[in-house]
Amino acid sequence: MWKWSYAADIAPELLRAFLMTIGAALSGFALAAVIGLIMAILVRSGLAPVRWATRGIVEFIRSTPLLVQLFFLYYSLPMLTSWSMSAYATGVIGLGLHYGTYLSEVYRSGIEAVPKGQWEAARALNLSRSKTWLRVILPQAIPPIIPMMGNYLIVIVKETPTLSAITLVEVLLTAKNTASVTYRVFEPYTIAGLLFLLASLVLSLGVTLLDRRLRRSTAG
Amino acid sequence: MNSQLEQVNDAGTRKEPGGPVNDPLVRYEKVTKSYGELEVIKGIDLTLHPGEKLAIIGPSGSGKTTLGRMLMTLERPTSGRILVAGESLWEMQTPLGKMIPANEQHLRRMRNQIGMVFQHFNLFPHLKVIDNVMLAPCSVLKMSKEEARERAVIMLDKVGLTGKLEEYPSRLSGGQKQRVAIARALVMQPKVMVFDEVTSALDPELVGEVLEVIKEIAAESDMAMMLITHEMDFARDVADRILFGAEGLIVEEGTPDFIFGQPRSDRLKSFLKRFE
Numbered sequence: 001m002w003k004w005s006y007a008a009d010i011a012p013e014l015l016r017a018f019l020m021t022i023g024a025a026l027s028g029f030a031l032a033a034v035i036g037l038i039m040a041i042l043v044r045s046g047l048a049p050v051r052w053a054t055r056g057i058v059e060f061i062r063s064t065p066l067l068v069q070l071f072f073l074y075y076s077l078p079m080l081t082s083w084s085m086s087a088y089a090t091g092v093i094g095l096g097l098h099y100g101t102y103l104s105e106v107y108r109s110g111i112e113a114v115p116k117g118q119w120e121a122a123r124a125l126n127l128s129r130s131k132t133w134l135r136v137i138l139p140q141a142i143p144p145i146i147p148m149m150g151n152y153l154i155v156i157v158k159e160t161p162t163l164s165a166i167t168l169v170e171v172l173l174t175a176k177n178t179a180s181v182t183y184r185v186f187e188p189y190t191i192a193g194l195l196f197l198l199a200s201l202v203l204s205l206g207v208t209l210l211d212r213r214l215r216r217s218t219a220g
Numbered sequence: 221m222n223s224q225l226e227q228v229n230d231a232g233t234r235k236e237p238g239g240p241v242n243d244p245l246v247r248y249e250k251v252t253k254s255y256g257e258l259e260v261i262k263g264i265d266l267t268l269h270p271g272e273k274l275a276i277i278g279p280s281g282s283g284k285t286t287l288g289r290m291l292m293t294l295e296r297p298t299s300g301r302i303l304v305a306g307e308s309l310w311e312m313q314t315p316l317g318k319m320i321p322a323n324e325q326h327l328r329r330m331r332n333q334i335g336m337v338f339q340h341f342n343l344f345p346h347l348k349v350i351d352n353v354m355l356a357p358c359s360v361l362k363m364s365k366e367e368a369r370e371r372a373v374i375m376l377d378k379v380g381l382t383g384k385l386e387e388y389p390s391r392l393s394g395g396q397k398q399r400v401a402i403a404r405a406l407v408m409q410p411k412v413m414v415f416d417e418v419t420s421a422l423d424p425e426l427v428g429e430v431l432e433v434i435k436e437i438a439a440e441s442d443m444a445m446m447l448i449t450h451e452m453d454f455a456r457d458v459a460d461r462i463l464f465g466a467e468g469l470i471v472e473e474g475t476p477d478f479i480f481g482q483p484r485s486d487r488l489k490s491f492l493k494r495f496e
Contacts, residue, residue, distance in 0.1 A: 046324075121342035124292055125356035125408060126331040129324070135355060139346045 007187045010178050014188065017174035018195045024091050024170065025157040031096025032156070033149065036103030040111060041133065043104070058101045067162055070094040074166040091163035099156055106148045110141035143214040150207030154200050171195060243306070245270045245444050246291065246412055251300035253286050260286050262468035263300070268412065271442040275449060275459035275476075279491060282465040284448045285339075288414040291446065292336040293327050304330055305411070335410035339417040341397045343389040343404070349376065350385040353404045361408070375403040379433050395426030399433055406437070412444040420450060427451070434458065452495045456480055464488050 042054040061069070073094050078084035085093070114137050122132040161172035175188035246268035253261040261283040268274050276284045289295045290302060293309060302309040311319045312326040322330075344352050353372035357363040363371070376385060379399040389397055398418055405413060415434065419427040431454050438445060438458045449455055455462055456476040464472040464479060464487075472479060472488050483489045 115342075117338060117340055117342035118344065120294055121338065121344070123294060123331070124334075124336040124338075124342075124405065126328055126360050127356060128328070128360070131359045135359065136344055140344075 002186055002190075003184070006182075006184060007191060010188060011191060013178065014171055014174055014191050014195065017169060018171040018192075018199075020088075020168070021160045021170040021195075022157065022199065024088060024095070024163060024168065025153070025160050027092040028095025028099065028160075029153045029156050031092060032099035032103050032152070035096055035100030036107055039100060039104035040107035043108070044111070058104060061097055061101045066094060066098045066159065067165055069098055070163065070166050087163070087166050087168040090166055091160075091168045094163075094166075095156055095159070099152060103149065103152060106145050106152070107141065109148075110145035111137060113144065114140045146214060147207055147211050150203065150210070153207075154203050157199050157203065158196060244268060244303075245272075245305060246446075247303040248287070248290075249301050249303070251287075251290065251297045251302060253283065253290065253295065254298045260468055261297075264465075264468075264470055266463065266470070268444050268446060270411065270444055273438050273445045273447065273458055273460045275447045275455035275462045276465060277449060277452070277455055277462060277479075277491075278465040278471075281467075283468045284465050285416055287465075288336065288416045288446055288448050291412070292334055292414055293331055304333055333411040334414070335405040335408055335412070336414040336416065337398070337401050337405050337418050339421050341389075341394075341401045341421075343397055343400055345389050347388075348385070349381065349387050349389065349392070349400050352389065352400060353407055356404070356408055371407050372403070375407045376400070378406075378436075379403045380429070393426060394422045395429045398422065398430045402430075402433060402437070410443065412446065414446045414448070416448050417450065452480070452492075464491065466491070 039054055039058055042050055043058070045051050045054075070090065073085075074087065074090045118136055118140065119132065122136045127136065160168075160170050164170055164173035164176075167173075171192050175192040178188045179185040244267040246266070248264055248266040251261060251264045251266075252259065260281075264283075264287065266287070276287060278284050286295060290297055291304075291309070296310055301311065307330065308319070308322075309327075309330050310322050312322045314320055344355070347355065350369065350372055353376060354365070354368040357368040357371060358365060361368075373382075373385065376382060379402055381396060381399055381403070384392060384396060384400075389400065392400065402418075418434070419430050422430065431451060434447075435454075435458055437443075445458075447455065447459065459476055462474065462476055462479040463470050464485075466487050471485050472483065479488070480492065483492055
């Protein structure tokens with residue numbers, strides 16, 4: 001059954017791999033947060049072609065599985081162009097694009113919750129579009145959606161094992177490799193699971209605290 | 221308080237008694253506005269002269285708010301045009317002399333001259349009162365923070381809110397919020413300001429303080445004002461000229477004495493009866 005000595009032996013390697021997992025998740029989330037915001041703003045552009053193109057890209061990315069997109073980026077793209085990236089970089093970009101589309105919807109709900117009068121007041125004061133976004137709209141749109149964004153961060157952390165399919169050596173792959181060497185499966189996978197659980201709990205707590213702090217500072 | 225407003229305005233331009241006699245600052249030519257099937261404004265010609273205080277009264281649904289919103293470029297006329305200082309608001313001229321729909325750059329240039337105070341205040345809730353008033357001067361007029369702050373303080377003092385500079389809007393009463401909104405709009409020194417039913421959303425006991433502030437501004441400033449209002453006494457006190465609109469048309473136009481003292485149309489007479 002469970003051997004503590006064995007668990008202690010393999011724990012360091014799994015922990016190292018988990019850091020890779022967290023790194024990829026955080027980078028992927030950061031990229032998704034940026035891409036999502038850009039998409040959310042573009043989809044409200046005054047120019048119809050920009051709106052359509054953005055909506056088309058969002059729909060396309062959301063309609064295909066992350067795994068398929070990762071395979072395309074990692075295997076197909078280098079064949080079609082001279083672009084080739086490491087598994088880590090590909091994984092981060094894949095996560096960023098894929099979850100960027102979901103985050104763009106989250107941003108959209110935050111933006112649409114800002115009362116129309118705010119846009120009108122900004123226009124009456126002759127604020128430029130960028131100043132309106134930066135100083136009036138986004139500061140009101142973003143704090144309420146932080147919990148939702150935090151949830152997506154947790155989702156992304158749990159999605160990183162998918163990156164093992166493009167050879168990223170994250171914690172699940174490491175657990176698998178360890179298990180295949182020694183034929184002991186219980187300890188590696190349990191430890192991997194516990195690491196994910198720990199990360200989720202810590203992130204959940206972090207999101208709750210951040211949300212509380214933001215509510216206090218904007219309550220006025 | 222009075223002398224401070226003079227510092228902020230251009231030097232030496234106090235309102236002359238008897239009304240200005242200049243080319244119109246604002247002109248609406250055969251303006252209509254429809255929302256799909258619904259025709260809200262059916263053809264209106266209107267002029268507003270520099271420094272003139274024009275009150276627009278009429279029953280709800282007469283389109284008077286829409287008139288103000290079109291001037292502030294929040295709505296676009298379905299047909300007709302609006303001219304500000306002789307230039308069309310919604311159209312611009314190409315180098316070849318052709319008229320095409322205005323781009324954002326043109327609209328922003330026109331908006332420099334126009335300000336608006338809204339019925340529901342529309343203060344920025346995430347900014348303190350002083351920051352609400354400073355935002356546009358810093359951002360649009362490119363003032364330094366110190367200069368913007370100085371102007372903001374003067375303006376907020378003018379509307380009687382000196383003690384509330386560091387508060388957030390949620391802590392203010394409706395009347396205070398509206399006074400902040402007035403200061404915020406005034407600090408941009410527009411040539412014409414639209415006041416869109418600015419007391420209609422206020423509890424009755426708060427209405428007076430806002431009207432007092434507007435009366436003071438009207439008396440001391442050479443800014444043209446479009447006052448869309450239900451407050452008849454206020455309109456009679458402040459306006460140089462009053463328009464009575466109903467069902468999307470201007471029914472009567474005249475000085476307060478005529479409108480209130482000698483109404484001609486039955487429509488206006490029955491409207492005024494409600495306020496007796």
